[in-house]
Amino acid sequence: MPINYEDNIYEVIRNRERCINCRVCERQCANLVHKYSAETGEMVSDSMTCVDCQRCVSLCPTKALKIIKNINTYRDNANWSESAIKSLYKQAESGGVLLSSMGTPEPYPVYWDKILINASQVTNPSIDPLREPMETRVSLSRRPQNVERDGEGNIVNTIKNALTLSVPIMFSAMSYGSISYNAHKSLAIAAKKLGIFYNTGEGGLHRDFYEYGANTIVQVASGRFGVYKDYLDAGAAVEIKMGQGAKPGIGGHLPGEKIVDDVSKTRMIPKGTDAISPAPHHDIYSIEDLRQLVFSLKEATNYTKPVIVKIAAVHNIAAIASGIARSGADIIAIDGFRGGTGAAPTRIRDNVGIPVELALACVDTRLREEGIRNDIALVVGGSIRNSADIVKAVALGADAVYIATGALLALGCHLCRSCHLGKCNWGIATQNPELVKRLNPETGSVRLINLVTAWKHEIEEMMGGMGINSIEALRGNRLMLRGIGLTNKELEILGIYHAGE
Amino acid sequence: MKKEGQIRIPSGCAISGIINKDGRRIDGSGISKSIAVMHDRSNGLGGGFAGYGIYPEYKDYYAFHIFFTDAEAKRQCETFIESHFDIINQSELPTKKIPEITDEPLIWRYFVTPRPAKLLESQLDEEEYTLRCVFVMNTRYSGVFVFSSGKNMGVFKAVGFPEDVARFYRLDEYAGYSWIAHGRYPTNTPGWWGGAHPFAILDFSVVHNGEISSYDANRRFIEMFGYKCTLQTDTEVITYIWDYLVRRKKLTLTEAAEVIAAPFWEKINAMPDKDRERLTYLRTAYPSLLVTGPFSIIVGFKGGLLALNDRLKLRSMVAAEKNQTVYIASEECAIREIESSFDKVWAPVGGEPVLVRLNGDLS
Ligand code: SF4
Ligand code: SF4
Numbered sequence: 080m081p082i083n084y085e086d087n088i089y090e091v092i093r094n095r096e097r098c099i100n101c102r103v104c105e106r107q108c109a110n111l112v113h114k115y116s117a118e119t120g121e122m123v124s125d126s127m128t129c130v131d132c133q134r135c136v137s138l139c140p141t142k143a144l145k146i147i148k149n150i151n152t153y154r155d156n157a158n159w160s161e162s163a164i165k166s167l168y169k170q171a172e173s174g175g176v177l178l179s180s181m182g183t184p185e186p187y188p189v190y191w192d193k194i195l196i197n198a199s200q201v202t203n204p205s206i207d208p209l210r211e212p213m214e215t216r217v218s219l220s221r222r223p224q225n226v227e228r229d230g231e232g233n234i235v236n237t238i239k240n241a242l243t244l245s246v247p248i249m250f251s252a253m254s255y256g257s258i259s260y261n262a263h264k265s266l267a268i269a270a271k272k273l274g275i276f277y278n279t280g281e282g283g284l285h286r287d288f289y290e291y292g293a294n295t296i297v298q299v300a301s302g303r304f305g306v307y308k309d310y311l312d313a314g315a316a317v318e319i320k321m322g323q324g325a326k327p328g329i330g331g332h333l334p335g336e337k338i339v340d341d342v343s344k345t346r347m348i349p350k351g352t353d354a355i356s357p358a359p360h361h362d363i364y365s366i367e368d369l370r371q372l373v374f375s376l377k378e379a380t381n382y383t384k385p386v387i388v389k390i391a392a393v394h395n396i397a398a399i400a401s402g403i404a405r406s407g408a409d410i411i412a413i414d415g416f417r418g419g420t421g422a423a424p425t426r427i428r429d430n431v432g433i434p435v436e437l438a439l440a441c442v443d444t445r446l447r448e449e450g451i452r453n454d455i456a457l458v459v460g461g462s463i464r465n466s467a468d469i470v471k472a473v474a475l476g477a478d479a480v481y482i483a484t485g486a487l488l489a490l491g492c493h494l495c496r497s498c499h500l501g502k503c504n505w506g507i508a509t510q511n512p513e514l515v516k517r518l519n520p521e522t523g524s525v526r527l528i529n530l531v532t533a534w535k536h537e538i539e540e541m542m543g544g545m546g547i548n549s550i551e552a553l554r555g556n557r558l559m560l561r562g563i564g565l566t567n568k569e570l571e572i573l574g575i576y577h578a579g580e
Numbered sequence: 581m582k583k584e585g586q587i588r589i590p591s592g593c594a595i596s597g598i599i600n601k602d603g604r605r606i607d608g609s610g611i612s613k614s615i616a617v618m619h620d621r622s623n624g625l626g627g628g629f630a631g632y633g634i635y636p637e638y639k640d641y642y643a644f645h646i647f648f649t650d651a652e653a654k655r656q657c658e659t660f661i662e663s664h665f666d667i668i669n670q671s672e673l674p675t676k677k678i679p680e681i682t683d684e685p686l687i688w689r690y691f692v693t694p695r696p697a698k699l700l701e702s703q704l705d706e707e708e709y710t711l712r713c714v715f716v717m718n719t720r721y722s723g724v725f726v727f728s729s730g731k732n733m734g735v736f737k738a739v740g741f742p743e744d745v746a747r748f749y750r751l752d753e754y755a756g757y758s759w760i761a762h763g764r765y766p767t768n769t770p771g772w773w774g775g776a777h778p779f780a781i782l783d784f785s786v787v788h789n790g791e792i793s794s795y796d797a798n799r800r801f802i803e804m805f806g807y808k809c810t811l812q813t814d815t816e817v818i819t820y821i822w823d824y825l826v827r828r829k830k831l832t833l834t835e836a837a838e839v840i841a842a843p844f845w846e847k848i849n850a851m852p853d854k855d856r857e858r859l860t861y862l863r864t865a866y867p868s869l870l871v872t873g874p875f876s877i878i879v880g881f882k883g884g885l886l887a888l889n890d891r892l893k894l895r896s897m898v899a900a901e902k903n904q905t906v907y908i909a910s911e912e913c914a915i916r917e918i919e920s921s922f923d924k925v926w927a928p929v930g931g932e933p934v935l936v937r938l939n940g941d942l943s
Contacts (some may be wrong), residue, residue: 178752199793202791203791203874204791204874204893211892212846214844214845219862222864222865222866223865226829226830226831226865232856233854233857234835234857234858234861235861236857236858236860236861237861238860238864238865241864303587310586340785346834358753447800447803450805451804452801452804453804453868545872546791546793546872547793547794547872547873548872548891549842549870549872551867552794552797552871552872552873553797553869553872554797554799554867554868554872555796555797555868556793556794556797557796557800558795558796
């Protein structure tokens with residue numbers, strides 16, 4: 080039955096006048112789109128498998144290639160969009176769950192884009208970051224209730240396990256397995272040179288990367304892959320992953336093909352077996368269980384490392400965060416629903432959870448209402464795209480942000496959203512050695528360092544404009560923000576005024 | 581137009597302070613003269629003073645100075661005071677009608693002490709109990725504003741130029757060992773006396789010149805601990821920060837200054853171990869109480885004065901010493917006006933507090 084005729088979403092356009100038949104595109108495309116035809120002596124392409132990763136376009140020496148949207152058109156229907164129809168065909172054929180990767184592409188509101196930042200005029204001088212010191216350093220930890228003094232009355236520094244960041248940016252969890260060795264290495268090198276942290280994700284820590292331990296956050300997720308004593312000891316902090324913004328409420332599934340040699344060793348599971356993280360932690364069915372895990376991990380690491388609890392932004396986030404703040408955890412990480420993923424059921428990615436801006440605002444407000452905001456640090460992620468997003472996040476109340484998609488973009492990702500296929504032409508979301516090789520960790524780390532450094536400069540410029548010379552004075556400083564085009568309810572939740580007020 | 585408290589009004593200002601380390605009490609005319617020199621730094625929309633050691637005969641009682649918009653507000657508030665405090669003395673605060681000061685509210689003074697049974701029941705110490713009662717009065721009753729609540733000290737403020745405010749309150753009839761003063765230049769007309777400075781809670785009073793950029797970060801932090809920023813002014817939040825750090829958290833005044841105008845990390849990292857430990861702790865424990873943006877403040881407290889500039893010194897401030905007297909002001913001329921020669925005149929370094937205490941225990 081031809082109902083299921085699946086046409087290509089993208090189409091390869093080759094400019095014959097420019098093409099020199101060098102076959103670069105053929106070698107570069109893991110999806111086998113390009114082929115040399117010996118008969119005609121020309122390149123041919125099969126657009127069916129093209130994911131629009133832009134690899135061939137970028138590498139074609141004569142700029143002969145263009146990928147465009149297939150203009151074949153279904154009959155217009157505002158309700159039954161073409162993609163809705165095609166998804167349905169796919170499922171009618173396969174009987175399976177639709178899978179996707181990276182953050183949702185659906186046009187949900189991006190609140191960052193509806194918030195504007197303040198600047199000083201007349202009554203208060205702006206500060207020039209090129210002339211005056213400008214501090215972006217932050218410390219993430221629980222903060223003590225009472226000041227302790229020694230016999231002579233000197234203050235004793237009782238905060239021993241803070242994570243200190245030169246800029247309030249960290250690389251968010253991406254497991255070795257879901258991304259490549261070289262991608263991990265790039266992140267590790269960059270984190271170390273920048274004085275920030277990267278996160279192992281739930282796939283364990285490759286032996287080679289133990290040397291970056293001081294800049295590593297090791298994750299403990301429901302599958303407990305690769306978790307053992309040395310792993311916990313290796314990191315600077317331990318993160319308990321309760322949820323992920325792109326797929327709240329469900330676990331993870333790394334297919335057996337990706338569990339190759341080193342990945343299997345690092346995850347501590349047999350080669351070729353599927354790595355399945357259950358939806359819940361089977362030892363955490365309630366908040367008091369979480370407390371036990373927090374303290375088990377603290378015991379195991381001798382109370383030398385902060386414990387982060389990462390949760391997906393869901394409807395009841397404020398109450399959940401308040402529970403976590405009282406669980407003994409040092410840091411709460413909130414992952415918004417626009418956050419990325421290596422693979423998630425499409426319907427969940429596109430429909431479950433709430434935007435991180437609202438989650439952050441309501442959590443910060445709730446923790447303040449309960450008088451416990453200072454007890455715990457708040458990190459947010461889930462689609463932080465630039466330095467202005469960071470300034471807005473900090474002013475809404477975040478101590479720091481997590482970036483993942485942004486970091487991958489710096490490494491060359493073109494957001495083709497095909498990570499789950501394991502054939503990433505940019506050497507990122509793949510374990511195929513030929514592809515992995517394409518990402519040079521040295522070059523990759525330099526690009527990450529450039530990105531964070533550029534953002535740091537921009538953050539400093541914006542802070543200076545507001546007359547603020549320490550990021551600490553920006554945190555929770557919501558008067559520095561104004562909404563644009565927001566309803567009263569949205570403004571109320573964000574705790575900001577509308578522009579002009 | 582919104583009244584102060586519903587909206588944040590930035591303002592520029594002049595400040596001045598005098599303290600006699602030997603505890604010698606002087607009347608309020610000197611400080612009034614000093615602040616009057618800086619007339620151009622105010623615009624007639626707010627002036628005020630705080631004097632310490634002015635109520636020796638009532639030194640063990642809290643002196644509440646309260647504005648009431650009308651008799652009904654006063655009646656409601658007094659019912660509250662009576663049920664929570666024993667009133668030792670109550671009277672209208674002495675004032676003098678002058679053409680420069682108009683629209684005055686009812687201004688009353690109460691010397692009180694917490695009712696022992698109520699205090700016991702609250703399980704709070706006397707100061708915390710009193711502070712919370714002040715917040716209740718300032719937030720629960722409209723038209724009530726307790727603008728002074730310390731012991732053996734008092735705040736006097738109004739809408740007007742500071743020198744007129746001094747005449748209005750007859751400050752030459754009070755004698756104190758220290759005085760602070762403020763002339764205000766708000767960028768908007770508040771018309772509400774509560775918005776004038778000094779701002780005070782319990783024994784702390786603060787005058788401030790500048791506009792802090794950290795305001796909402798500071799406010800949202802301090803409001804977690806029972807403080808209510810009812811006027812949305814910088815000075816109010818700064819006053820609460822001092823109370824929180826010194827009275828609640830038991831930091832010394834110098835340590836509190838190290839939180840408010842913390843040295844840059846670069847400087848901290850180069851310090852000897854002990855200082856580095858302390859400052860690292862203070863900045864990590866209280867990051868939200870760092871105050872940025874331009875400010876110069878004078879803090880009055882029982883037995884002393886403290887002056888502090890922001891860490892970049894974005895506002896002018898000068899200090900001088902002559903015998904047992906220390907003078908601090910936004911401009912040197914304000915000091916020269918009341919004393920002609922000094923043992924020492926200096927411009928305090930940004931972020932480094934000038935702390936002056938009475939010799940021995942004279943307070
Ligand atoms: S890379 Fe460009 S020039 Fe080379 S074969 Fe492909 S399209 Fe032609
Ligand atoms: S990581 Fe690779 S596969 Fe995934 S979206 Fe980016 S380019 Fe595509």
